[in-house]
Amino acid sequence: MSVLERAQAAPLAPRPSVVNDFSLVVATANGTGSQTANLTLLRSFFKLGLPVHGKNIFPSNIQGLPTWYHIRVSHEGYIARKPAEILVAFNPATAPEDVRALPAGGVCLYHTDLKGLPQRDDLTYYPVPAAELVAGIEVPVKRRPYLANMAYVGVLAWMLGLPLSVIEGALAVQFDHRPKLVEDNLEVVRRAHAWASEHLTKRDPYRVEPMNKTEGLILMTGNEAGALGAVFGGVSVAAWYPITPSTSFMDALREFLSKLRRDEEGHPTYAIVQAEDELAAAGIVMGAGWAGARALTATSGPGLSLMAEFVSYGYFAEIPAVIWDIQRVGPSTGLPTRTSQGDVAFAYTLGHGDTKHPILLPSSIEECFEFGWKAFDLAEVLQTPVFVLSDLDLGMNNWMGRPFAYPDRPMQRGKVLGAEALEAQGGFARYKDVDGDGIPYRTLPGTPHPRAAYFTRGSGHNEEAQYSERAEDYVRIMARLARKFETARRLVPPPAVAHTPGARLGVIAYGTTRYAIEEAKDRLAQKLPFSFLRLRALPIGPEVRDFVAAHEQVCVIEMNRDGQVHGILRAELPEFAPRLRSVAYLDGLPLTAEWVMARLTEEAQRPM
């Protein structure tokens, strides 16, 4: 029996249509150019007005290892990861496992070159003769395999009823309106679509219909959004060392800065340095922040380790700096291309001695943008390193979002004294708490006043910034730094709280786990109603205490093994420690609503 016959003979009873509600996964080997085809699909759904999200699950490798691209379409707007019902099997190495993972009633589109595909009679199979469909198209041999991926786009378009005109629009964006590329790719899509229409019979229930749920929205990665936010925060110096998954942050930053930050004559008003390591990157940021330029670095866990000494220095010497950590799985090099929330505890107290740092916790591209500029205000107002902890899932994948709001206030540059102020007050003491908020005044190098200078050091100092090993001086400085952290508590973004009246269960989470939790919250609305507090920053403010106090049991959901924020909350709210439960899990993949539902149900049944 040929593949074609088999597909048509599948013994499935007709089922009601499933419209705009499915999850599909494209399994390929990396380095084969499937990303273009996948993003074209993603953008097509988006352009059709369907709530959509794509996740690239890829290996730490350049060519040949398995990669999966998940796309979820949900008319209800849910975008958490969900096991796929539709598989595009283009990778012989993983095809058997991929097919076995499909649920009953699932669909498998397979490359006709694949041998030994498992046969299940509860699936619908559609062949994709990719090589055949590309034959005869005039492109360099090198580009042919890339083009072949467009064949599954065409067959999927046929299967789902995705209009070719929409795909054309998506291709135009994908190829930046370069006609030859758009046309070549579209030609393969057309051929595949025509071939499928002629040879295949639709036997699965999945299809799409236009909606208007993405009207006015944008589609962007978290790293692009964060970099754009930094540009609107006035970043002027950036230093970094390449590390997945932060590299695309710096790529985007370079791109945006080169367009948006030039003087009248076209000269850049910024500098980006690819440093020799993360240590140097942190040093460059400290030097620039000290001298008065807004400076950032972006890294991931291993890089953060190397920055520890400088961050500690920055805390004690009180230097503004912004550090983006796009979290990946550790320890060591861990799973470098998988997502995690494993650096929170490390970053929160990064350094030697007593150190603690404000941390911003974005969960969406809107928050990446917002925290992108706000982080600089916080760093300069507080004169301290500020972290933004994103993750690989948010940073490297495309997310829908509302167009970003332009910063709603002028830049806050903090307590910086110029020559006139120095003249008026006859000098200053660098580390003295004049205003009672723990934040001292500083001057910038180059300030033309004989009393402007001070000596910055990581070693013990008194309020006049003079070297001191006196016990009283150290205690005084450290007590003021603790006071400054209390000021930070009031300045960082407050949590987002969704109270469910009457709910006995509360959930606290942060970052990208929100999508699985929000979906679970809706689905459990009857069975296990819960309130949800999403932290947007550390240190916590009074809202968190109120939230915990208002619920009998509070589960802290996070993507790490040991419940890092759970630990922080227990330490900050010792009187409520018994009611705080850790619901932590990390396997490198974003959480699913199913997992959240199961775990919360389990926790709710456990005695207090």
Add this chain to the structure above:
Amino acid sequence: MENPSVKTNAPLRLNAVGLSKKDYDGAPSTLCKGCGHNSIASQIVQVAYELSLRPHEVIKLSGIGCSSKSPAYFLGMSHGFNALHGRMPSVATGALLANHTLKAIGVSGDGDTGSIGLGQFKHLLRRNLRMVYIIENNGVYGLTKGQFSATAEEGLTLKYAGKNPFPPVDLCMEAIVAGCGFVARSFAGDAKQVRELLKAALSHRGTAVLDIISPCVTFNNEDDSPKSYGYGTQHEKPLHELGFIPPAEEIAIEPLEPGEFRLVELHDGSHIRLRNLGPDYDPTDRMAALARLQQAQEEGEFITGLLYYNPSRPSLAEVEGLRTPLAQLPPERLRPSREQLEKVLQTYR
């Protein structure tokens, strides 16, 4: 050949920016009495005064170690940054990207540069950040009580550390190999040479490295140690006598025999006059410089002077195309407009 301004050292005499020499002092030194580093600090004070530097236009940076304490002991009216061990180059890079119009004087040591900071040192030179990078080189770790540093001579025996089994890192050779365009070696006991080199270094386009042998009177000053005062005073072999000529000053070329002197124009229009003291030495010949250093190492010679000079490479700020110091950009030049944001977002719809 004396620079006439050297003699104008009267206590209350004011320089061109209205400051006395005392105005360039720092806090009292806490280093050991007689430490070579103190002598270098006082030459920095002297040079800043003579060149009429505006203190607020200078920043001083250092790493960690005895050497790195010394920025506190000069130019009290300049901002200072005592950074991490071996990491001063990165801090300097950030500070000078934020404000490339500042003059930066970095002070490091042989442990700070030759061991923990060797990586940052090399990359600083690759990028050619415009700064004076002084290595106060004594061959030992002082603050931790006398361990060998990476510049200690092979076979050297010290009371604490025993016998050094490893060959030294020659930081001047490292600098030349890394592409540095101003490499000099001097001796803390040769105040005049240190001064003239400092002046020239401040006029250089990129990173200027001064490797100054600066004896540690506590841990490495036995006369048989090549980094002691006694040895240095007896064995220093200057390649030339140096004289710095500021840009505005007329150059009086004395009637010397050809081959006896060289006049090297520095990036800002100033000059350095080199009078050969031995065989003709051409500091613009990179391979010759390396060969001379190699020969000195093999023969145990203590050569000093301007070893290599080449101003052709642009500084980091030039490469980056910086104009207005980034730290001085007004808010409207830092934050793009609402319309620009809308335009960017349009491409993501």
